[in-house]
Amino acid sequence: MLVTDGILDRELQSEYTITVTATDAGSPPLSSVKVITILVLDINDNRPTFTQSESPRGYLVTKVVAVDADSGHNAWLSYRIIKATRPNLFMVGLHTGEIRTVRAFTEDDEAKQTVVVSITDNGPESLSATATVHVMIGDGLPVLNELFEFADESQHNDNLTLYLIIALTTVSSLLIMLISGVFYFKLCRRSYAYRSTTDSLPVFPTTYLPPFTDISPQTKTIGQHKNPRQL
Incomplete structure (x- = not known):
């Protein structure tokens, strides 16, 4: 009977070869040799471990x-x-x-x-x-x-250019509208000031002649006749 005197670890050694010799007690003694191969089976007795704890240069x-x-x-x-x-x-x-x-x-x-x-x-x-x-x-x-x-950076640049053109156009339009509004406001203010000034001035008649009097020659002749009672 073969008996182990310790624990067999497959991770350390998975196969053992044993040579057994049997000898009798005769004279002369006779013997026989037997070679025995022992295979150690695997059991799940190890935890997984990482073979590399950090990446080397050039990984x-x-x-x-x-x-x-x-x-x-x-x-x-x-x-x-x-x-x-x-x-x-x-x-x-x-x-x-x-x-x-x-x-x-x-x-x-x-x-x-x-x-x-x-x-x-x-x-x-x-x-x-x-x-x-x-x-x-x-x-x-x-x-x-x-x-x-x-x-694609080229497409990105094209989109950026388009956005810049749109922004520039919008700012220009707003600036033009602002300038036009300022000029229009000043023009309206000047026109209102002119009307206010003219409305406060005194209004005079267009003519200063006395009422119309008829001084025709016929009227003068009638005025020169003597009184009929003096005739």
Whole structure:
């Protein structure tokens, strides 16, 4: 009978080989050899543990991939980080778009990190777009939290230009209306002052001649006749 004198641990050794020799008491003694192989079965006696407590420098977080419909030099793309929660925590490959860690995470680092990557083509007048990557730090390792959020900067600039034109037009219209209102107010005020002045002046008749008297020659002749009683 084989009896163990201790606990067998499969994680330390999963297989044992034992050689057993049986010898009788005859003269001369005879013996026989038996090789026994013992396999240790696994039981659930270990808790899970993390093999890595922090990310080393150069740990690949994710990869930003962009395409350009142009051809030749115009389609050569460059990747740069233009904004990040921690500027010294991530780096991006200039032509690969691979986002990697620059250093190990510390307790001072925020649990949620945001990295904004700019993708620029190689045209004479470079066009660009941005990709926003959200990363969660869990147990010292970065985990991609959300999908990329792409934004076309050229479209954003066009919208901004349109908004500026609308705002400028509105301000100009309001300014013109204000100036017109001021001139109209001054004109009405001047007209009212003129009417008030003329209404207060005295009103005189248009003529100063005495009442009409008829001094025709006939009347004078009649006035020169003698009294009939004197004839």
